Amino acid sequence: MPVLPTILLIIDTTSSIPLFPFEHKFCHNENCCNLRGGTKLKELVVISGKGGTGKTVITASFAALAKNKVMADCDVDAADLHLLFQPEVKETHQFRSGKTAKLDMRVCNKCGKCVVACRFEAISPGFRIDPISCEGCGVCSHICPQKAIKMEENLSGDWFISNTKYGPMVHAKLGIASENSGKLVTLVKNQAKLIAEEGGYDLVLIDGPPGIGCPVIASIAGASVVFVVTEPTMSGLHDLERVAKLTSHFGISPLVCINKYDLNTRMAETITQYCRQNGCNLIGKIRFDPIVVESLVNKKPVVEYSNNEVAVAIKKIWEECLRIIT
Numbered sequence: 001m002p003v004l005p006t007i008l009l010i011i012d013t014t015s016s017i018p019l020f021p022f023e024h025k026f027c028h029n030e031n032c033c034n035l036r037g038g039t040k041l042k043e044l045v046v047i048s049g050k051g052g053t054g055k056t057v058i059t060a061s062f063a064a065l066a067k068n069k070v071m072a073d074c075d076v077d078a079a080d081l082h083l084l085f086q087p088e089v090k091e092t093h094q095f096r097s098g099k100t101a102k103l104d105m106r107v108c109n110k111c112g113k114c115v116v117a118c119r120f121e122a123i124s125p126g127f128r129i130d131p132i133s134c135e136g137c138g139v140c141s142h143i144c145p146q147k148a149i150k151m152e153e154n155l156s157g158d159w160f161i162s163n164t165k166y167g168p169m170v171h172a173k174l175g176i177a178s179e180n181s182g183k184l185v186t187l188v189k190n191q192a193k194l195i196a197e198e199g200g201y202d203l204v205l206i207d208g209p210p211g212i213g214c215p216v217i218a219s220i221a222g223a224s225v226v227f228v229v230t231e232p233t234m235s236g237l238h239d240l241e242r243v244a245k246l247t248s249h250f251g252i253s254p255l256v257c258i259n260k261y262d263l264n265t266r267m268a269e270t271i272t273q274y275c276r277q278n279g280c281n282l283i284g285k286i287r288f289d290p291i292v293v294e295s296l297v298n299k300k301p302v303v304e305y306s307n308n309e310v311a312v313a314i315k316k317i318w319e320e321c322l323r324i325i326t
């Protein structure tokens with residue numbers, strides 16, 4: 001079997017929503033990148049090795065500073081950009097993903113074949129299917145002589161297209177304990193790209209998920225620039241190392257910023273050394289300042305809320321990002 005790129009593994013072939021919207025041979029959009037003299041739409045993804053580093057604080061400020069962009073909140077497991085931006089939801093769509101077996105007792109003859117066949121012990125001897133244990137493999141449905149078991153699609157969450165004062169935003173809400181967040185990330189990101197292409201926007205600004213798992217891989221696949229927010233702690237360094245390995249797999253040298261660097265200047269220096277030796281471009285450091293929390297409480301990006309040292313540092317980092325991305 002040929003080896004497929006990771007991104008192909010999360011295509012939903014049953015969805016009517018285009019996960020890959022850029023089929024240029026069918027494209028008649030005058031704003032399309034092919035028809036814009038080759039000006040390619042840029043994708044800036046902001047990630048961190050883990051939650052709580054200040055990723056969304058910085059993304060929100062970038063959103064306030066960036067011109068002509070579409071935003072995508074790809075942190076679908078714990079989306080929070082909408083709390084700051086108070087979006088006006090224009091469209092709501094269901095996100096369906098995976099399947100669960102449903103048994104019809106009116107047709108079942110209680111032969112017990114499905115109970116034996118289910119490797120996940122999801123079917124009780126009384127022929128009840130536990131939807132939590134069911135992995136949706138479909139074996140029971142396949143072997144049932146009575147065709148008493150049907151596979152039904154799961155409703156796993158919702159995704160939205162909204163307007164904000166900073167421009168269009170695509171965001172989502174994954175259901176509790178729902179899986180396939182990588183697929184939802186891809187969907188959110190590609191919808192944002194579609195809006196950007198159709199509207200003639202230059203940039204898709206993506207608030208990525210934390211960690212280095214499937215959702216992060218989905219968010220950085222195809223990115224022009226990956227911006228990593230880290231913090232001056234041992235776990236911040238380890239997370240940066242993991243993220244840097246991941247981005248190098250995609251041939252991307254990440255831009256890095258150390259948030260709250262003054263809380264541990266020695267560790268900040270260690271991270272600086274790491275960046276120097278490992279091809280990461282450290283483009284800024286931001287001081288700890290309680291005004292960041294104050295700005296969040298007031299639902300404003302810190303660059304709008306204040307003009308203090310932290311806001312100035314973020315503005316400088318954004319200018320450097322812009323210089324690199326354009």
Ligand code: SF4
Pocket residue numbers: 103107108109110111112113114115127143144145146147148149
């Ligand atoms: S295999 Fe089909 S007929 Fe047999 S017990 Fe299971 S559901 Fe009923």
Ligand code: SF4
Pocket residue numbers: 100101117118119120121122123129133134135136137138139140141
């Ligand atoms: S779909 Fe698979 S996991 Fe679910 S009940 Fe049937 S055999 Fe078990």
